[in-house]
Amino acid sequence: MESVKKDLSQDALFDFLPEAEKTADIKLLKTQTVLRRAGKRFMQNKLAMLGLIFIGLIILMAIFVPAFSEFQYNTQDLSNRNALPSWTHPFGTDKLGRDILVRVMVGARVSLLIGFSAAFFNLVIGVIYGGISGLKGGWVDNVMMRIVDIIYSVPSYLYVILILVTLGNGFKSMLIAITLTSWVGMARQVRAQVLALKEREYVLASKTLGAGQARILFKDVVLNSLGPIIIVMVTSIPKAILTESFFSFVGIGITPPNASWGVLANEAREVITSYPIHVIWPMLALSLTVLSFNFIGDGLTEAFE
Amino acid sequence: MTSYVLKRLLYGMLTLLVLATVVFFLMKSIPGSPFELEDKIFPQEYIDNLNAKYGLDQPIYVQYFNYMKNALTGNFDNSMVMTGMSVTYIIGRSFPASLKLGLCAFFFSLIVGVALGTAGALSKSKKFNYVISVITSLGISVPNFFVAMLLMILLGVKIPVLPIVGLKTPLHYILPTLALSFNPISMICRLTRNSLRDVLSQDYIVLARSKGTSERRIVLKHCLKNAFLPVLTYSGPQFSALITGSFVIESLFSIPGIGYEFVSSVSGRDYTLIMGLAVFLGVIVILINLLTDILSAILSPQIKLEK
Amino acid sequence: MLLEVNHLSTEFKTDMGSVQAVRDVSFTLNSGEVLGIVGESGCGKSAMMRSILGLLSENGQVTGGSIVFDGQEIGRTAFSSEKEYTHKMNTLRGSQIGMVFQDPMTFLNPSLTIGAQIEETILNHNRISRQQAAARALELLKMVGIHDPEQRLKQYPFQLSGGMRQRIIIAIAIANEPKLIIADEPTTALDVTVQAQVLNILKDVCARLKTSIIFITHDLGIIAELADRVAVMYAGKIVEYGQVDEIFYHPQHPYTWGLLQSIPQVNGENKELYAIPGNPPDLHTPPVGDAFYPRNPYALNIDAVLQPPFFKVTNTHYAATWLLDPRAPKVDVPEDIRERYAKWKKHY
Numbered sequence: 001m002e003s004v005k006k007d008l009s010q011d012a013l014f015d016f017l018p019e020a021e022k023t024a025d026i027k028l029l030k031t032q033t034v035l036r037r038a039g040k041r042f043m044q045n046k047l048a049m050l051g052l053i054f055i056g057l058i059i060l061m062a063i064f065v066p067a068f069s070e071f072q073y074n075t076q077d078l079s080n081r082n083a084l085p086s087w088t089h090p091f092g093t094d095k096l097g098r099d100i101l102v103r104v105m106v107g108a109r110v111s112l113l114i115g116f117s118a119a120f121f122n123l124v125i126g127v128i129y130g131g132i133s134g135l136k137g138g139w140v141d142n143v144m145m146r147i148v149d150i151i152y153s154v155p156s157y158l159y160v161i162l163i164l165v166t167l168g169n170g171f172k173s174m175l176i177a178i179t180l181t182s183w184v185g186m187a188r189q190v191r192a193q194v195l196a197l198k199e200r201e202y203v204l205a206s207k208t209l210g211a212g213q214a215r216i217l218f219k220d221v222v223l224n225s226l227g228p229i230i231i232v233m234v235t236s237i238p239k240a241i242l243t244e245s246f247f248s249f250v251g252i253g254i255t256p257p258n259a260s261w262g263v264l265a266n267e268a269r270e271v272i273t274s275y276p277i278h279v280i281w282p283m284l285a286l287s288l289t290v291l292s293f294n295f296i297g298d299g300l301t302e303a304f305e
Numbered sequence: 306m307t308s309y310v311l312k313r314l315l316y317g318m319l320t321l322l323v324l325a326t327v328v329f330f331l332m333k334s335i336p337g338s339p340f341e342l343e344d345k346i347f348p349q350e351y352i353d354n355l356n357a358k359y360g361l362d363q364p365i366y367v368q369y370f371n372y373m374k375n376a377l378t379g380n381f382d383n384s385m386v387m388t389g390m391s392v393t394y395i396i397g398r399s400f401p402a403s404l405k406l407g408l409c410a411f412f413f414s415l416i417v418g419v420a421l422g423t424a425g426a427l428s429k430s431k432k433f434n435y436v437i438s439v440i441t442s443l444g445i446s447v448p449n450f451f452v453a454m455l456l457m458i459l460l461g462v463k464i465p466v467l468p469i470v471g472l473k474t475p476l477h478y479i480l481p482t483l484a485l486s487f488n489p490i491s492m493i494c495r496l497t498r499n500s501l502r503d504v505l506s507q508d509y510i511v512l513a514r515s516k517g518t519s520e521r522r523i524v525l526k527h528c529l530k531n532a533f534l535p536v537l538t539y540s541g542p543q544f545s546a547l548i549t550g551s552f553v554i555e556s557l558f559s560i561p562g563i564g565y566e567f568v569s570s571v572s573g574r575d576y577t578l579i580m581g582l583a584v585f586l587g588v589i590v591i592l593i594n595l596l597t598d599i600l601s602a603i604l605s606p607q608i609k610l611e612k
Numbered sequence: 613m614l615l616e617v618n619h620l621s622t623e624f625k626t627d628m629g630s631v632q633a634v635r636d637v638s639f640t641l642n643s644g645e646v647l648g649i650v651g652e653s654g655c656g657k658s659a660m661m662r663s664i665l666g667l668l669s670e671n672g673q674v675t676g677g678s679i680v681f682d683g684q685e686i687g688r689t690a691f692s693s694e695k696e697y698t699h700k701m702n703t704l705r706g707s708q709i710g711m712v713f714q715d716p717m718t719f720l721n722p723s724l725t726i727g728a729q730i731e732e733t734i735l736n737h738n739r740i741s742r743q744q745a746a747a748r749a750l751e752l753l754k755m756v757g758i759h760d761p762e763q764r765l766k767q768y769p770f771q772l773s774g775g776m777r778q779r780i781i782i783a784i785a786i787a788n789e790p791k792l793i794i795a796d797e798p799t800t801a802l803d804v805t806v807q808a809q810v811l812n813i814l815k816d817v818c819a820r821l822k823t824s825i826i827f828i829t830h831d832l833g834i835i836a837e838l839a840d841r842v843a844v845m846y847a848g849k850i851v852e853y854g855q856v857d858e859i860f861y862h863p864q865h866p867y868t869w870g871l872l873q874s875i876p877q878v879n880g881e882n883k884e885l886y887a888i889p890g891n892p893p894d895l896h897t898p899p900v901g902d903a904f905y906p907r908n909p910y911a912l913n914i915d916a917v918l919q920p921p922f923f924k925v926t927n928t929h930y931a932a933t934w935l936l937d938p939r940a941p942k943v944d945v946p947e948d949i950r951e952r953y954a955k956w957k958k959h960y
Contacts, residue, residue, distance in 0.1 A: 012913055013912070013913050013914040013917075013939075014912050014913070014914060014934070014937065014939045014940050014941060015912065015913050015941070016910070016911065016912060016913075016941070017905065017911040017912055017913050017915060017916060041627070149316070149320075150316075150319065150320045150323050153316075153317075153320050153590070153591065153594055154320065154324055154587060154590060154591075155542065155545070155546055155549075155586075155590055157552075158324075158583055158586060158587065159327075161567065161571055161579075161583075162327070162328060162331050162332075162579070162583060163331070164571065165331070165332070165335070165571050165574070165576075165579060166331045166332070166334060166335055238446070242448055245448055245450075246448065246450070246552075246553050249448075249450055249553060250552055250553055250556050250568050251568075251572065252568060252571050252572060265450070265451070265454075269454075269557075272454060272457065272458065272462075273458075273462050276454075276458045276462075279451075279454050279458075283448075283451040283454070286448065286451070287443075287446055287447040287448070287451060290446040290447070290448075291442060291443065291446035291447075294442060294445060294446050295442070298442075506669065506670065507718070508713065508715065508718040508719045509718065509719055509720055509721040509722070511662075511667050511713070511719070512711075512713060512719040512720065512721075512781070512784070513721065513732070514667055514705065515665060515667060515705050515706060515710070515711040515713075515785075516705060516706035516732055516733035516736055516784060517701075517702040517703065517704070517705035517706035517707060517733070517736045517737060518702070518706075518732060518733075518736055519702060519736075520698065526724075526732075527721055527724070530723050531721070531722070531723055604723070605722075605723065606722070606723055606768040606770070607722070607768070607770050
């Protein structure tokens with residue numbers, strides 16, 4: 001276009017510009033969908049990508065290392081106790097001669113499973129509870145939110161302890177305890193988004209828009225409210241993993257012979273002065289995993305801002 | 306203001322009622338009597354006696370009524386495991402240690418967190434802010450018992466300069482305080498930084514500048530009070546969490562605090578102690594929530610002046 | 613000459629690159645004069661004014677040009693360091709130049725009393741006691757027509773209506789009897805009934821103190837009532853400026869035509885309200901030629917490739933449109949504008 005115009009002869013310069021050429025080289029404000037823009041911004045966030053890569057890596061290792069290792073997570077080798085890292089045992093062995101790498105990766109299975117399941121159940125409960133509360137409105141909403149307030153104002157560790165006492169130790173109790181105390185945040189967020197959607201729907205309905213345009217706008221609005229929900233879901237994963245590790249570490253969460261990162265750290269406590277490395281491996285795995293999830297959460301928050 | 310406080314108070318009491326009820330029925334839902342242990346070493350008669358002593362032979366609503374009456378008057382049953390000790394006595398014995406350590410950790414976190422967050426928000430240096438971001442990311446990701454263990458290995462064992470067991474001397478406080486503070490420092494720092502930045506970008510700051518107000522005065526007079534509100538809302542629950550004892554840190558440093566007591570009551574299935582401790586902690590948490598609400602009301606004229 | 617702005621340019625950094633909000637703007641302001649600046653929202657009016665006082669947000673930056681106020685150079689580029697600049701500006705802001713902002717709801721600090729916020733600007737520039745400042749604040753509140761001023765001084769912004777808050781902001785702006793007041797859409801956020809009151813207060817007070825005003829608005833009605841001279845802004849540039857009558861009755865730029873056509877006529881027939889078609893351009897990549905050409909029904913080929921210079925209409929009236937070039941074809945001026953021309957001819 002540009003070149004054509006430049007070729008205009010001197011007197012044609014002052015002719016009227018044809019209507020059709022007016023928009024030709026005008027860059028309209030870029031119209032991108034919310035999801036695309038958020039996705040692009042997220043991809044540009046180096047720390048979030050690093051977190052994503054690490055989580056991918058640890059998931060793969062959690063699946064394949066125990067599966068293909070020559071050692072079981074509970075194979076004892078009393079002749080080879082507290083060994084330093086070597087080619088056969090890259091992380092060394094523990095006080096019973098068990099391979100620490102395999103144990104850390106079995107621990108990863110438990111910890112990650114807790115994290116992902118908690119996030120999933122939070123979403124399900126939060127969407128149902130928050131959705132009903134937001135859609136019904138009125139006194140139903142009021143009562144449901146007061147209940148949430150009450151649950152929220154008591155620290156969650158109290159509930160977790162009580163539930164663990166009631167149901168006994170173990171993976172299932174731990175998961176139930178974590179889910180029952182952490183869904184309230186999601187319920188609040190879902191309710192807030194439902195209310196925002198209701199408002200927007202009302203505004204949209206009051207405007208006279210073409211059907212196509214309305215649909216596009218509504219899609220945008222729904223995607224917009226998905227952002228905060230995804231963020232709450234992602235940030236609930238590291239919280240659940242940390243909670244599990246705290247309780248397992250003091251011996252009232254998941255208990256041996258099951259191996260979560262908290263359990264491994266608890267077992268290594270006795271030898272902390274002589275073999276600190278036994279504590280370091282599972283704790284490093286735990287810290288880096290939580291850090292990665294937090295980076296992803298921060299990245300999402302920025303992307304959806 | 307008065308009606309606001311009354312409303313908060315009412316919510317607090319309601320929360321406490323719900324918590325006490327939940328605790329009671331959860332404990333009662335555990336099948337069998339707490340005295341019927343796996344190995345059934347006691348004769349049935351003896352168990353019946355014990356049940357009668359703790360009122361466990363009465364119908365559940367009577368038990369609930371008695372329990373609520375006792376909870377209201379601050380009287381709890383004796384511990385089921387540590388014979389002869391009342392729950393009140395155990396709380397009185399263990400709470401001071403948790404309280405002292407918690408106060409140290411809280412004020413250390415608040416001072417360092419607010420200072421660091423303010424510095425970050427005011428500094429235009431990208432490097433400085435990057436360092437803060439890295440440290441606070443670690444602070445909210447690394448569990449405090451790992452920090453504690455690293456500190457123990459480093460300053461207690463490799464270079465043994467600090468004691469790592471108990472709370473006997475002021476020196477004993479250093480490592481547990483540091484371990485407890487890393488996470489709240491990071492949270493408070495982030496909150497302060499974000500909140501201060503947010504306030505600095507508000508329209509009323511532009512108006513203050515248009516009056517020729519100096520930057521220093523803008524920060525001190527126009528920002529800090531408004532920026533501190535979110536920090537306060539976070540600090541309240543954090544304060545109660547710290548003074549009611551971190552069971553992980555107390556267990557690691559062998560500090561005979563209330564968190565330590567709680568974990569052992571759980572391991573020992575000491576139901577009366579669990580119930581007593583849960584209600585006690587609930588009261589503390591709710592009281593401090595109430596105080597936080599009142600404090601933020603004082604800071605915000607809109608709530609303060611409400612009829 | 614009170615204020616002289618030459619070739620001012622301002623940019624904002626965003627995710628998608630930098631936005632050239634103000635592009636090479638020049639204008640002057642005489643003592644005691646009221647200059648109106650009109651344009652659609654987003655055309656850079658506010659950014660221009662904030663550039664003059666150094667009140668841009670963190671991501672905004674003055675990239676060039678000079679600003680001479682009362683004989684002193686006060687452009688950011690004339691100072692070697694940010695600190696030096698801020699120091700100089702702090703002696704001018706609030707004392708020589710006052711500013712009135714758009715939204716009275718957000719421009720007052722919610723946690724400080726009205727009294728404290730007015731006294732601050734007095735104490736910033738005068739060595740007087742708090743009591744004296746409080747007395748002055750009381751006087752100011754009376755001046756902007758606030759009833760029960762003693763009571764109001766102790767109140768917080770949330771206890772006041774929007775119109776009252778805007779009066780407080782005006783009181784702050786005039787507290788030190790500045791030479792210049794910059795008013796950035798001061799009535800836009802107010803109810804229609806309150807608008808006129810606030811406007812009258814501003815007008816009266818400034819007339820009494822012989823203060824010059826730069827009045828930014830998208831409302832041509834207010835400009836007609838208030839301004840001595842008018843500058844029309846589009847896409848970060850001034851496209852036409854002149855005496856208020858010249859702009860209203862003898863406009864030359866097609867954009868000004870569009871703006872005038874979109875004023876609802878009180879005594880006119882029930883015509884459908886005119887709206888300029890299309891949207892302002894994206895200033896990340898401003899158009900090469902005249903920024904208005906895509907929306908201009910009278911666009912020439914040259915508009916798309918070359919920015920028009922200012923053509924002189926009279927000694928006081930200039931417009932940047934190729935239509936004023938001798939080589940340009942005659943155009944059919946819209947009917948409304950032709951009616952305006954007719955009125956103009958009758959008077960001059």
